[in-house]
Amino acid sequence: MRNSKTTQILSYAVIGLLLILYVVPLLLVFNVSLKSFNEYLLNPIGIVKNIEWGNYSQAWSEGNFAGYFANSLIYTVTATVLTIIVSLFAAFPVARGYVMWSGFIYMFFLLSQFLPNPMVAQYKLMLSFKESVSFFGYDTKLGYILLKTTGTGVVFMMFVGYIKSISRDLDEAAGMDGSGYIRYLFQIILPLMKPVIATGVILTAIGIWNDFVGPIMYLPSPSNYPITFGLKEFRGQYGNNWPLLACGITIVAAPLIILYTFIQKYLVDGALAGAVKS
Amino acid sequence: MKWICEVREMYPFGKGFNRFIPLLLLLIPMALYIVFYFGPSILTVIYSFTDVKNLPGSTYQFVGLDNYRELFFSGNSGERWRSIVNTLIFMFVVTIVQNGVALFIAVIINQRLKGDYFYRAVFFLPVVLGVAVVALIWGMMFDPLNGPVNRLYDALFGYQDMFFGSFTHAFGYIIFVQIWMYMGYSMLIFLAGLQSVPKDLYEAGHIDGTNKWQSFRHITFPLIAPSFTVNMLLSIIGAMSTFDIILATTDGRFNTRTMAYDVYKETFRGSLEMGLPSALSVIQFLIILLFVVVAVRQTRKREVEY
Numbered sequence: 001m002r003n004s005k006t007t008q009i010l011s012y013a014v015i016g017l018l019l020i021l022y023v024v025p026l027l028l029v030f031n032v033s034l035k036s037f038n039e040y041l042l043n044p045i046g047i048v049k050n051i052e053w054g055n056y057s058q059a060w061s062e063g064n065f066a067g068y069f070a071n072s073l074i075y076t077v078t079a080t081v082l083t084i085i086v087s088l089f090a091a092f093p094v095a096r097g098y099v100m101w102s103g104f105i106y107m108f109f110l111l112s113q114f115l116p117n118p119m120v121a122q123y124k125l126m127l128s129f130k131e132s133v134s135f136f137g138y139d140t141k142l143g144y145i146l147l148k149t150t151g152t153g154v155v156f157m158m159f160v161g162y163i164k165s166i167s168r169d170l171d172e173a174a175g176m177d178g179s180g181y182i183r184y185l186f187q188i189i190l191p192l193m194k195p196v197i198a199t200g201v202i203l204t205a206i207g208i209w210n211d212f213v214g215p216i217m218y219l220p221s222p223s224n225y226p227i228t229f230g231l232k233e234f235r236g237q238y239g240n241n242w243p244l245l246a247c248g249i250t251i252v253a254a255p256l257i258i259l260y261t262f263i264q265k266y267l268v269d270g271a272l273a274g275a276v277k278s
Numbered sequence: 279m280k281w282i283c284e285v286r287e288m289y290p291f292g293k294g295f296n297r298f299i300p301l302l303l304l305l306i307p308m309a310l311y312i313v314f315y316f317g318p319s320i321l322t323v324i325y326s327f328t329d330v331k332n333l334p335g336s337t338y339q340f341v342g343l344d345n346y347r348e349l350f351f352s353g354n355s356g357e358r359w360r361s362i363v364n365t366l367i368f369m370f371v372v373t374i375v376q377n378g379v380a381l382f383i384a385v386i387i388n389q390r391l392k393g394d395y396f397y398r399a400v401f402f403l404p405v406v407l408g409v410a411v412v413a414l415i416w417g418m419m420f421d422p423l424n425g426p427v428n429r430l431y432d433a434l435f436g437y438q439d440m441f442f443g444s445f446t447h448a449f450g451y452i453i454f455v456q457i458w459m460y461m462g463y464s465m466l467i468f469l470a471g472l473q474s475v476p477k478d479l480y481e482a483g484h485i486d487g488t489n490k491w492q493s494f495r496h497i498t499f500p501l502i503a504p505s506f507t508v509n510m511l512l513s514i515i516g517a518m519s520t521f522d523i524i525l526a527t528t529d530g531r532f533n534t535r536t537m538a539y540d541v542y543k544e545t546f547r548g549s550l551e552m553g554l555p556s557a558l559s560v561i562q563f564l565i566i567l568l569f570v571v572v573a574v575r576q577t578r579k580r581e582v583e584y
Contacts (some may be wrong), residue, residue, distance in 0.1 A: 005391075006388075007328070008492075011386045011389065011391060014383070015386060015387070018383065018401070021458070022400050022401060022404075024460075025416070025418075028426055032418065041424065043428055044424035044425070045426050055404040066433065071452060079481045086306050090281025090304055091307070092300070092309040093304050094299070095285065097522055098289050098300045099304055100301075105308075109311065110318070111316075114317055115316065115319040115320075115561060116319050116323055116559055116560060116563035117319070117322065117519060117541060117559040118314075118315055118321075119321045119322070119541060119545060119555075120318075120325060120545045120555045120556045120559060121319070121321035121325060121556070122314065122553060123546065125314075125321075127332070131454070147314055147357040149310060150307070150314075151310060151350075152311045154311075166459050171290050172290045173293070174290070174291075175291045176290070176572065179291065180291055180292065180296065181292075181299045181303075182299065182303075206406060207397055208450030210407075210409060210410070212408070212410050212525065212526060213521070213522050213525065213542065217289045218527070228339075228409075228410035229410075230391055231410045231414060232526065235414060240423070242418055242421065243306075245354070245414065245418065248414070249411055249414050252411055253407055256401075256406055256411075257403070260403065260406050261399075264395075
């Protein structure tokens, strides 16, 4: 079916309008971040005249972003790696039927998507962990990382589907050659699952990096803040100083945007796979 | 103990203790799930019938339906109903507008426009940036004093708004930001559905003389109904249970509280009473369940396979 000229022009017009709605806010933020506070008050919207790079160094040091970035990296990397590993531990035997009642276990894990909101009891649980062991539970890095590690979510379901497409003959050949279970998982199965692992890593990492509620509930001390919470605090501190806040936004968003342009294709495909499978 | 490991399949990685390794490793994710998710979820339901307090070592007793009665028939019940109404408005508007816009844009992008990869990447960007950044970006756009949107309003209509500080409008702007943020996600799911529609069906339809709307209504729509189901589920569950956008913009002030926000607020910053937020979680769960069942029934009816 060929499109007429008018539908094509209309299509581009609609997309163009929407692009404005998505791109202009980002450009405006960057524009404001370069203004001095006085220039912002006089001329909040126009293009910047005297570029004030000093805003960035001020925001960087006063916002303590280096520390928050480090925390966010710790949470994201460890919880993502752990999630991939425990999801593999869960998915492989269930997909192959190497444990009893694997069908039932699959359904039990699937249930995680439909359970009532566990927040109330989870909060009480984290507090009582902290009561009994000081290094674990509420307001500890370890507690938060384990809370965010899950072997039963969307990644698990994607893995089960993918492992079923890997031939069982491979298991038998490896077993014949005397390979143990753990070695087989890490040396043979893991490399074979590269595409689905890339998807899983991206989905999990975005979720943890951008977690906003979790840190507010479970990481109240400033030394534990991740970048999301840090940005929130920064806003609380600088209320209406938008040039400085815009620097904060840019500092947090720029690395993400740069990373995103490189992995964009995987991410778009990955998000799809995740959503459709779930 | 043979029965624990040996099911239908032969286990090729050794005998004796080796047979138990898969089970032992499976216990790790199982334990994480039960301790942090499944257990708390069930406990929340149980808590809703008790007078449990958020104090270490305190005991609790079953109080029947007292918490539920307190939710709806006490002095605060007016506020509670307002949260429920807000939640339903939020869910309906987000589900309908987000999926409507996403489907429309997906159909447009799917006609092989130049630069389609760029467009979808841009529309998906807010999900990558995350709610903290998105809320701050729109906080600047919607700044009542110097924000660009207020300037625009002033120039166009000679009118100024308080945005996130307005008792009547704040909730509407939150809904807008939520849709802005997740529209790209729904659009991607629709695009995946659209790309699986075989092209020759359209040609067959074209020979039979269908117009654009007819071919959309009778060819495209039935075939992408599965992605429609997925999107409906995601946005219903998402809209009913997310409150991070509210937390990040108004923090529940200016009549922007929803049930999910109330659960958080009562658990975390309210009294020591935990039965009340538990009961609220259960009500929230029941409402989600109701709408999910209805939505799945409705969309399943329209699914076809060629």
